Amino acid sequence: MIPFHILIESDSMTPTSLTSASKIKMSDAQFDQLRKVIYQRAGIHFLDSKKYVLESRLSRRVEELEFDNFDQYIMYLTTGPYQMDEFQEMFNRITINETSFFRNEPQLLYFEQEILPKLIEARQAKKTLRIWSSASSTGEEAYTLAIQLTRSLGVRALDWKIEILGTDISEKVLLQAQEAKYPHYSVRTLSPMILQRYFKQDGNFYHLDPAIKSMCRFEKLNLKDRLSAKRFGTFDVIFCRNVLIYFDDDMRKSVINMFHDQLAKDGCLFIGHSESLRNLNVKFEQIAAPQAFAYTKL
Ligand SMILES: C[S@@+](CC[C@H](N)C(=O)[O-])C[C@H]1O[C@@H](n2cnc3c(N)ncnc32)[C@H](O)[C@@H]1O
Incomplete structure (x- = not known):
């Protein structure tokens, strides 16, 4: 079986093959808000075409926190007492970590x-x-x-x-x-x-x-x-x-x-x-x- 992180990194993968099983969907406006804060914090730039990556990687987190939607998650991430921890948790999930010994x-x-x-x-x-x-x-x-x-x-x-x-x-x-x-x-x-x-x-x-x-x-x-x-x-x-x-x-x-x-x-x-x-x-x-x-x- 091909590891999940490889599927994510491969640009040849179609968005549909990565659609998360979660019912929680990300709107374009929520995607915009999220990618803005991610860019401000870490300089990682999500292209328009990569919305499915953020959605598929974070929707389970939204569920784990027992939120109903991404608006509540964004509020939790950007205000309140757990911001630093949640940013760390988010970076653990959204970064693409593909590597191997003697790569290239x-x-x-x-x-x-x-x-x-x-x-x-x-x-x-x-x-x-x-x-x-x-x-x-x-x-x-x-x-x-x-x-x-x-x-x-x-x-x-x-x-x-x-x-x-x-x-x-x-x-x-x-x-x-x-x-x-x-x-x-x-x-x-x-x-x-x-x-x-x-x-x-x-x-x-x-x-x-x-x-x-x-x-x-x-x-x-x-x-x-x-x-x-x-x-x-x-x-x-x-x-x-x-x-x-x-x-x-x-x-x-x-x-x-x-x-x-x-x-x-x-x-x-x-x-x-x-x-x-x-x-x-x-x-x-x-x-x-x-x-x-x-x-x-x-
Ligand atoms: C694809 S891996 C590359 C690993 C290794 N350098 C290689 O080429 O095999 C990219 C790594 O960059 C890290 N990364 C992404 N944004 C970063 C940032 N702003 N600061 C530090 N590391 C970051 C990710 O967490 C990920 O582990």
């Missing part, structure tokens, strides 16, 4: 073979590397980078201080990331060699090697909150893959400018293969390698 492998191999050796050379004196997986979802991206760093440094890893930070707006996915226990779907593209080396199978689940797990930590962060991001300091590499597609140009620009502030002078920014910084007028230059989807600071 050619890009990751570019990182490992072209960028990482130069950075290791450049940081030889300090022996410190800081990497940020800025929309980490359930952690597969951050842990993939940890595997790559381990492979690259070999025994030298013992002398290095490696920090890999994964952040996401959804608390639900961060809890899964911290557990580091994955279904077959997450590891489906991995070679038997990598599976055997870095995972322990337990029934239908794959437990990540504790040594790889210990290289990463996970924290909640809304990419709209530039001030809050500052506390994490500066990074040598930033991955921001497959989240810019959910933002509009203003939000994209703000997030990319934040990365500019928090990326080392010789650092590197990686984005998703269907994303681009074109037309954003930001101080980054694209690396001229077709599989890289990577940028350096101007």
